[in-house]
Amino acid sequence: HVQLVESGEGSVQAGGSLRPSCTASGDTYGSWCMAWFRQSAGTEREGVAVIEAADGTKTYAQSVKGRFTISLNDAKNTLYLQMSSLKPEDSGRYYCAVDWCPSAADFGRKWYRRTSYGHWGQGTQVTVS
Numbered sequence: 001h002v003q004l005v006e007s008g009e010g011s012v013q014a015g016g017s018l019r020p021s022c023t024a025s026g027d028t029y030g031s032w033c034m035a036w037f038r039q040s041a042g043t044e045r046e047g048v049a050v051i052e053a054a055d056g057t058k059t060y061a062q063s064v065k066g067r068f069t070i071s072l073n074d075a076k077n078t079l080y081l082q083m084s085s086l087k088p089e090d091s092g093r094y095y096c097a098v099d100w101c102p103s104a105a106d107f108g109r110k111w112y113r114r115t116s117y118g119h120w121g122q123g124t125q126v127t128v129s
Contacts, residue, residue, distance in 0.1 A: 048068065053076050
């Protein structure tokens with residue numbers, strides 16, 4: 001059983017920065033994929049970024065590429081999302097999620113899908129005005 005707890009809720013002005021974090025405990029595996037998703041009112045939960053714990057490979061949604069950086073601590077139990085140059089459209093509830101990584105053949109079309117992850121945190125709110 002995996003437990004995920006996010007922190008780093010905040011409100012900033014456009015152009016500002018925030019760095020939410022997610023701590024994992026319980027049964028975690030070094031070869032998992034750990035991802036950040038976000039969801040705002042009336043929208044689907046969308047994948048923002050993912051890191052493959054085995055080799056540190058990072059993948060980003062086009063909407064955040066160049067502004068957000070996903071990272072994992074050396075113990076591979078704390079996930080971060082450094083968010084810079086924030087825009088109002090970045091507002092929403094941010095969730096971390098973990099599970100076995102999709103196969104290489106499927107990775108590009110599965111990493112950002114909610115259904116690819118079976119373990120979720122409770123989310124942390126980000127507001128950009």
